[in-house]
Amino acid sequence: MAESFYEHLFGVRGKVAVVTGGTRGIGLMIAEGLVRCGARVYVASRKPDACAAAEAALKEYGDCEAIVADLGSMDGCNALADAITAREARLDLLVNNAGLTWNQPLDEFPEKGWDRVMDLDVKGPFFLIQRLLPMLRAAASPEQRAVIVNVSSVNGLRPSGLANYSYVAAKAGLNQLSAQLARDLMDDCINVNVIAPGPFKSKMTAPMYATEETERQVREQFPMRRWGEMHDVAGLTVFFASRAGSYLTGVVVPCDGGATTTT
Numbered sequence: 001m002a003e004s005f006y007e008h009l010f011g012v013r014g015k016v017a018v019v020t021g022g023t024r025g026i027g028l029m030i031a032e033g034l035v036r037c038g039a040r041v042y043v044a045s046r047k048p049d050a051c052a053a054a055e056a057a058l059k060e061y062g063d064c065e066a067i068v069a070d071l072g073s074m075d076g077c078n079a080l081a082d083a084i085t086a087r088e089a090r091l092d093l094l095v096n097n098a099g100l101t102w103n104q105p106l107d108e109f110p111e112k113g114w115d116r117v118m119d120l121d122v123k124g125p126f127f128l129i130q131r132l133l134p135m136l137r138a139a140a141s142p143e144q145r146a147v148i149v150n151v152s153s154v155n156g157l158r159p160s161g162l163a164n165y166s167y168v169a170a171k172a173g174l175n176q177l178s179a180q181l182a183r184d185l186m187d188d189c190i191n192v193n194v195i196a197p198g199p200f201k202s203k204m205t206a207p208m209y210a211t212e213e214t215e216r217q218v219r220e221q222f223p224m225r226r227w228g229e230m231h232d233v234a235g236l237t238v239f240f241a242s243r244a245g246s247y248l249t250g251v252v253v254p255c256d257g258g259a260t261t262t263t
């Protein structure tokens with residue numbers, strides 16, 4: 001069957017993608033969107049049970065395999081890159097989504113809360129990109145650029161009002177790293193873009209909707225009066241990965257219902 005114009009613009013069918021932290025929250029939303037659009041998706045996280053559950057859920061929609069890896073360590077980044085290299089000849093899309101935050105008052109903020117966040121939120125993405133570059137280069141051409149999407153945060157764009165010091169530094173660092181890589185990988189035909197989410201319901205934000213009343217109060221502060229949903233973040237990722245997004249690199253797109261742009 002001839003490719004429809006819609007598929008021509010937004011198609012990711014048959015593309016090979018890796019989504020780190022794809023077993024729950026925003027990563028699972030992105031992975032689901034990609035699988036449902038016909039991509040072959042590898043999700044990765046630390047917990048074997050979470051990997052098995054995500055793989056089973058995503059297989060309902062299409063092609064998915066979960067790989068256990070701790071991406072806060074060099075060994076974990078190497079192991080994931082080796083696993084992908086053993087299974088595929090090329091990688092069209094790498095989504096560096098796995099991340100954690102750490103909240104503690106300034107005067108007592110511990111070194112551990114600095115190192116763990118930096119290791120997972122900025123060092124991990126850098127070395128995973130480095131290790132997967134041969135696979136991304138193998139997929140990339142001027143007609144069909146390979147794509148890296150780094151998931152940062154609106155907290156990397158402006159002060160957050162939270163005691164998440166290492167997180168804001170890591171996410172701002174990831175934004176800047178992405179801009180640098182976008183320039184350096186230009187001639188390799190690899191685009192590097194950033195999604196900076198605003199509020200999405202996930203384990204990370206669970207205290208913000210712990211009770212109905214808390215959820216309502218928090219939601220009332222959002223310009224659109226709603227949380228981000230699967231189609232918001234999956235749609236943006238599909239856009240970046242498809243022909244429609246091919247002329248964009250080095251951009252940071254807040255996916256936050258206007259929170260950074262209108263307030």
Ligand SMILES: NC(=O)c1ccc[n+]([C@@H]2O[C@H](COP(=O)([O-])OP(=O)(O)OC[C@H]3O[C@@H](n4cnc5c(N)ncnc54)[C@H](OP(=O)(O)O)[C@@H]3O)[C@@H](O)[C@H]2O)c1
Pocket residue numbers: 020021022023024025026027044045046047050051069070071072073097098099100120151152153154155196197198199200201202203204205
């Ligand atoms: N939710 C929001 O409102 C929001 C807003 C702005 C930015 N973000 C960003 O969006 C991304 C996803 O956040 P989320 O809210 O979906 O978080 P989440 O629900 O806590 O999910 C985090 C994911 O990362 C995995 N992960 C955690 N540590 C890992 C490690 N060391 N190695 C490999 N995987 C690891 C987790 O699985 P395991 O526990 O099995 O490892 C899980 O799949 C993060 O980068 C976060 O900073 C989220």
